Amino acid sequence: MDSNMDEAKAGRRPCDQVRVRVPATSANLGPGFDAFGLALTLYDDMVVTPCGSGVTVQVTGCGEGEVALDETHLVVRSIRAGLEALGASVPGFTLRCENRIPHGRGLGSSSAAIVGGLAAAYALAGEPVDRERLVVLANELEGHPDNVAAAALGGFTIAWTEGAESIQGRGRAIRLEPAEGLAAVAYVPDNRVLTKEARGLLPGVVSHTDAAANAGKAALLVAAMTGRPELLLTATEDRLHQEYREPVMPESLALVHKLRGSGLAAMVSGAGPTVAVLGGHASKSAGQSTFFGGTPEPPDGWTKYELGIDPVGVQVWSMEAG
Secondary structure, eight states, rough: OHHHHHHHHHHHHOOEEEHHHHHHESSOOOOTTTTTTEEEEEEEEEEEOOOSSSSEEEEEEEETTTSSSSSTSHHHHHHHHHHHHOOOOOOEEEEEOOOOOOOTTTHHHHHHHHHHHHHHHHHHHTTTOHHHHHHHHHHHHHHSSHHHHHHHSSEEEEEEEESOOSSEEEEEEEEEEOTTTTTEEEEEEESSHHHHHTTTSSSSSHHHHHHHHHHHHHHHHHHHHOOOOOHHHHHHHSSSTTTGGGGGOOHHHHHHHHHHHTTTTTEEEEEEEEEEEEEOOHHHHHHHHHHTSOOOOOOOTTEEEEOOSSSOOOEEEEEEEE
């Protein structure tokens, strides 16, 4: 085993610079609590350059002037964790982040940081990205695999854990091809909601009736997402988590109810407070245009993002040394 590890390490080629692009994600999608994820065409970009020792971090865009610029930065911690898992060492590097994914809004900014950092670690170690293992490692850092799966694999993902009923379980995921023309609108408010705070409002026990209803709608949502988008409104109904979170995001739940009342498949994105709307038609170009035009302008203080579905997940480019 040790000789194989040594041979693998010997085959690695160092690189001068690593570029990473990782998509935003929307999790839950209504009834698929902690299981469903969707990769969106809104991206964070990272550039990692090995150098000496220690780290230098630069951040522009979302989080600029707010996030840590040292070893505690989430991307840095994820790079370190990835290198350790791969048995590689890069003592120092500079990290440049250009962030477009809003922080603390339910669009997977922390998952993007984790998946991006781990993917960068693979390139720094001179290895191709093992996306299945990346999901396992990312779940260990994030605590639940729904967002990280979509960020790693792209498209529409179903995630679960094996080996335990807690966060120590091994994160697993499969990717399904979204229906042609599927698109999303994200309504993003100025205020943030901490995931821990939103999850803390959920009850420890739910009724059998609500659990059964969500199981049926989650199964229907798989069909809607992969080929029957006309079923999205019904398939995105939820009884397990959204209404319980209303105390920390009343405006979001009010918007969800208003949009659904007008026939749009609206839901809280992840832990919120962003509201996501899904839709689409058979023709990819016409479908997105028609769908976007049928969604209203955002409320005052909110920003509207018109997004496609990212098909590939995290992407890595490396420039080899020598």
